[in-house]
Amino acid sequence: MTTAQYPTRDGGAFADRHVGPDADAERRMLETVGYSSVDDLMDAAIPEVIRWTGNLDLPPAATEEEVIAELRALADRNTVAVSMIGLGYSGTHTPAVIRRNVLENPAWYTAYTPYQPEISQGRLEALLNFQTMVTDLTGLATANASMLDEGTAAAEAMTLARRAGKSKSNVYVVDADTLPQTLAVLATRAEPLGIEVRVLDLATEPPPDDYFGLHLQYPGASGAVVDHTPLVDAAHAAGALVTVAADLLALTLLRPPGEIGADIAAGTTQRFGVPMGFGGPHAGYLAVRAGLERMLPGRLVGVSRDAAGDPAYRLALQTREQHIRREKATSNICTAQVLLAVMASMYAVYHGPVGLRAIAERTARRAAALAAGLRTVDGVEIVHEAFFDTVLARFPGRAAEVVTEARRRGVNLRLVDADQVGIACDETTTEAHLATVLDAFGAVAGQTGSPAPTDPPSALPAGLARTSDYLTHPVFRSHHSETAMLRYLRRLADLDYALDRGMIPLGSCTMKLNATTEMEPVSWPEFANVHPFAPDEQTAGYRDLVGSLEGWLAEVTGYDAVSVQPNAGSQGELAGLLAIRAYHRDRGEGHRDVCLIPSSAHGTNAASAVMAGMRVVVVGCDPDGDVDLADLDRKIEAHRDTLAAIMVTYPSTHGVYEGGIAALCAKVHDAGGQVYVDGANLNALLGYAKPGRFGADVSHLNLHKTFCIPHGGGGPGVGPVAVRAHLAPYLPGDPSGADGRPAISAARYGSAGILPIPWAYLRLMGPDGLRRATGVAVLAANYVAARLRGHFPVLYAGNKGLVAHECILDLRPLTKATGVSVDDVAKRLVDYGFHAPTMSFPVAGTLMVEPTESEDLTELDRFCDAMIAIRAEIDKVGSGEWPKGDNPLANAPHTAAMVTGDEWSHPYPRSVAGYPTGVDRRAKYWPPVRRIDGAYGDRNLVCACPPPEAFEN
Known part of the structure; x- marks a missing residue:
């Protein structure tokens, strides 16, 4: 694919809006990097041994209007029945002010984890x-x-x-x-x-x-x-x-x-x-x-x-x-699950203690009224005298008939066994719903009509009644009008930096466009209001969406089967390792329990291996940052009989396409082990290489990275696990136990409620758009590396000095020479209007930058210019023009209160503090606090809302 094939922006293809650089910008970026086309760049960057040159077997790109229509058709195949199933999932009313201003607000859903x-x-x-x-x-x-x-x-x-x-x-x-x-x-x-x-x-x-x-x-x-x-x-x-x-x-x-x-x-x-x-997704606690x-x-x-x-x-x-x-x-x-935790916390703020108690009392009274009505039905017994929202009714031999009759009337009940039915009430339950349930029981019992529900006291035991107070902090008693709530949410959003403000150039955690069209269907009732245990005939649309998505993910990764059940990357890792463990056990090799992990690996890899019952053996990296194949040979030889797996990230955690990946896979396979490729960096492979084709047996994928589920301030995420055919029988199973396989998450399809997002992304981009996104992501990273290499060493690089989709800037020599730390640079970037890159991972004292394909050239240059300006500031510290302990970097970030204060004793002007070179004064982001003392917070741990007096000054 050459630049000549890229159209100018004409408002047509979605990929033209997802990918930031247009044809002219791309040409300028290629000139800087030294290549004539993206294909030439990718040919040079990606080792030939893993290159895949076929065409992705995916539907061609659709327009946004077509995708919304297709999702609407899928949604229409779901039945939103009245859910009285319970079992930890309840109907709820999301206050509109919270839905619109949190769930549907990019200021909240495009933010990164608050590191x-x-x-x-x-x-x-x-x-x-x-x-x-x-x-x-x-x-x-x-x-x-x-x-x-x-x-x-x-x-x-x-x-x-x-x-x-x-x-x-x-x-x-x-x-x-x-x-x-x-x-x-x-x-x-x-x-x-x-x-x-x-x-x-x-x-x-x-x-x-x-x-x-x-x-x-x-x-x-x-x-x-x-x-x-x-x-x-x-x-x-x-x-x-x-x-x-x-x-x-x-x-x-x-x-x-x-x-x-x-x-x-x-x-x-x-x-x-x-x-x-x-x-899901939901916030557990x-x-x-x-x-x-x-x-x-x-x-x-x-x-x-x-x-x-x-x-x-x-x-x-x-x-x-x-x-x-x-x-x-x-x-x-x-x-x-930050976004969902924010929603739940704001629900409590909005309703307050009095409102929450009123919702609970109404729910309990509805359940008691239902029980009272059921007691009048011939043959029905209420099993428990004390209950909150769920009534267990025994109707010997007739339970299935009742559930079927209620379903015919639009209400889903829980079939416990042949004799018992569970009926759960919630804040959405109405008297009409109770009447429908009573009618269903009455119809099965052969009784005409139904007793009118009464409103008796709840069935909670007096001896367990709560007497202690709760939610006493003023925040839970101050924002109960919609005006107050709206302003509170706006005030908090204004304190933060998210993708709706500017670039978040984080390596390891891809922060790219979360398009509105992808997000929109998440709020539709046909996706939002479906119980995970609803009968299959009511969820055909969801199951078709999941089936299509799993198939597309298998196609783009080269694997044979995918499960979307893991609701985070960490859970996908665990699911993949458990599949490897079960595979070895079923082949009579349960003694294989050693997992080799490179020293550069993401930290969750080692933790997941231990949780999967494996012993971790670390493999070293060579000076270029690649897995040391000689050390790998030594570790394999030492553990040949007990080797279960190796976990590697590709491209590597150092942001490099390692040339030895195919050899690595072969060595481990020859010793009887399995190869786990961490899919965190799939954004650098899509359309150009398939892990399942170059030697890997299993990967987890981060849908919140490559496939555009937004980070939401630190969640939700989805971490599907993809496997080759021999591991497919060991994918996560239905938590109901229906298929006899282990469950990783509480719901069969994990966080199904946000799967319309990656489904829409794949449909909107199509095979050509996905490949284009990968190429531009790699081009952007190499453009940043090329522009900054003369100011900050780029720590690792692959073939011809190229990086993959991210690059590591080494600040350690500058720190040694000037005392300016990686923290100083990260905080100073805030003054320039940027979120910092990833700090000190995978190498202490460095910044890992991932520009993504979604940032346009103007924003990329703004970032590079800011980093170059910061380097000039570091030089002033190094030359002694600014003291080491009192300079714009050591004091960053600068708040408006600091810059406008009556006193200013620093050896640099206020304008340098608040408006560094290139900052647009009209769009200036001011951090609300100065640099935070982390050690103090750990020594004096306070993990609940402080009293208002704490903020008086």
């Missing part, structure tokens, strides 16, 4: 609200900033209990009245770690004498509400830690887990304004008692102070522990 806290204060405040909401409702001391779903939150609670408890037992006791999908995920996660999950009906069976942890559901999956205090006390007496998986809405009425002695609480915040989305906070997995938002001594928010403690501890990490979670 640069000075430009992330808005979403950090929202996440602190989330943590406060969870701790208040659960009655525990500390909560993290969200988990992937309830199932994975419960699994993390299990492993937390194991490492924090004193018991040496490997038995984890789980009450039988736990959500079935949670049971499935617990079983998957426990087996490789040697944990025995023992499921007991704790209403009739006592726990064993020795166990390290106990998992309780509150209320139970059946709807039952019981006092768990005796079980908690007994567990503690046995040296076990207790996890309570609690419904947060129920906790507005019920005694919270912390008040009955629970050590950990886990669950989901889905019913706080987040649509069901056929299973995890909270712990005092003393366990430093063992929390995932992300934790804390309060620190900035250079002026003012309070400021930041990520604290375990953030990205995988990169620090690697195989010693306690979790492979390196993401969260």
Whole structure:
């Protein structure tokens, strides 16, 4: 594909709007890099041994109007029935002000993970609200900033209990009245770690004498509400830690887990304004008692102070522990569900404690009214006297008939077994819905008409009534009008830097266009309001969309089968490694447990390998940053009989197309191992190379990178796992247990609610557009490298000095000479109007830059000009013109308050501080806080909303 084939912008092809540089800009970029065409560049950059020259077997590119019409046709094949299935998924009303101003607002959904806290204060405040909401409702001391779903939150609670408890037992006791999908995920996660999950009906069976942890559901999956205090006390007496998986809405009425002695609480915040989305994405939660906070997995938002001594928010403690501890990490979670956590927190802010309690009371009364009506139906028995929102009705031999009759009337119920039906109420349940359910039971019972629902008191036991207060912070009591809420959301969004402001040139995490057309269908009711356990005949559109997407992903990667179930890249890694483990075991080689991992690898690789029951052996890299094939030979020879797999990232974590990848794959295969290629950098391969064709057996893909699902401030993500045919039988299974395969996530298709985004991207781009995007992404990275190489060394490069889709700028020599650190440069870029590149990964003291294909030449040049100007500032520090401890870099970022203050004692003018060279004064972004003291925040851990007095100065 040459530049001559690229059309000028005429408003036609979507690819012309997705790809930033036009034909003229591309020509200028190629001149700078020294190539006549993108194809020539790619021929030089990509090793011939992996090049794929065929045509992708994908539908041709469609227009935006055509794609919306196709998605509308798929949506119309879904039936949005009244869902009363329950099991952890509830109907909910997303307040329109939150839907429009968070879910559908690029200021929120295009933001990156808040690793640069000075430009992330808005979403950090929202996440602190989330943590406060969870701790208040659960009655525990500390909560993290969200988990992937309830199932994975419960699994993390299990492993937390194991490492924090004193018991040496490997038995984890789980009450039988736990959500079935949670049971499935617990079983998957426990087996490789040697944990025995023992499921007991704790209403009739006592726990064993020795166990390290106990998992309780509150209320139970059946709807039952019981006092768990005796079980908690007994567990503690046995040296076990207790996890309570609690419904947060129920906790507005019920005694919270912390008040009955629970050590950990886990669950989901889905019913706080987040649509069901056929299973996700939703924000799970995890909270712990005092003393366990430093063992929390995932992300934790804390309060620190900035250079002026003012309070400021930041990520604290375990953030990205995988990169620090690697195989010693306690979790492979390196993401969260930020966008959904923000929605849930704002639902609590908008309704406040009084509003949430009113929703809970109305839900409980509806359930009680339903039970009262059902008691009048001949042959029906209400199984539990105490319940919150779910009624379990026994109708011997007639349960299936009732479910069928209710479905015919537009209501989905849960078929528990031949005799029992589960009916769940939620905030969307109306009296008309109750009447329909009663009519269905009456019709099966042969009764004419139906008893009118009454409005009795709830069926909650008085002895478990909540008496403690919650959500007492003013933020939950101040924004209940739409005007107030709208302004609060706008104020927080204005504090942050996202893609809607400018370039986010992060290496490793591709931040490119999330087109509005791709995003739009996510809010449609036919995609948003479908229960993951809805009957198949109601979800034909969803299943067709998933089937098409999985097929297209298999085609572009060269694999034979794909599962979209993993709801994050870390989960895709785990799923791929578990498939390798199962494959070896079924071939009688279960002793193969060594996973080779290059020293440059993403930190989650090592953590995932350990979670999959493997031993990590590190392979070194050579001076060029490539995997050291000689060291690989040594490690293979030392572990030939026990070698299970190697995990490599391609292009490498260093941003280079390694020439030895095919040889590496062959060496591992010859020794009986499998090859896992981390798909994080697929944005540099699409259309030009296929991992499944050049020797890999399995990959996970990051749909929030290559395939345009937005980062959402740190989630949602989707991490499908793709495999060759021999591993296909070991892909993740249905959490219902229908297919007998292990489940990675709580829902069969993971975060299905956002799969219309990558589906639309693939349809809009078509095979030629995908290939073009890859070529321009690589061109952009090499353009940045070419422009900056004379000012900052480019640390690694491949054939002919070319990089892949990202490049690493080495600041270490400058730091040694001048004292200016990588942090100084990152913070100074904020003054120039940029989010910083990736700092100190994969090499400490460096910046990794990924410009993507979506940034136009004007923005690329603006970034390069800013970096060149910063280099000139560094030289002034080096020459002594500016002191090492007092210069624009050391003091960056500069706030408006600092620049406009009455006092100014610095040796550089205010204009240099606030308006560096090239900054547009009309579009200036001002960070709300100065540089934040991370160490102070870790020493003085505060992970809930501080009182307003903290901000008085």
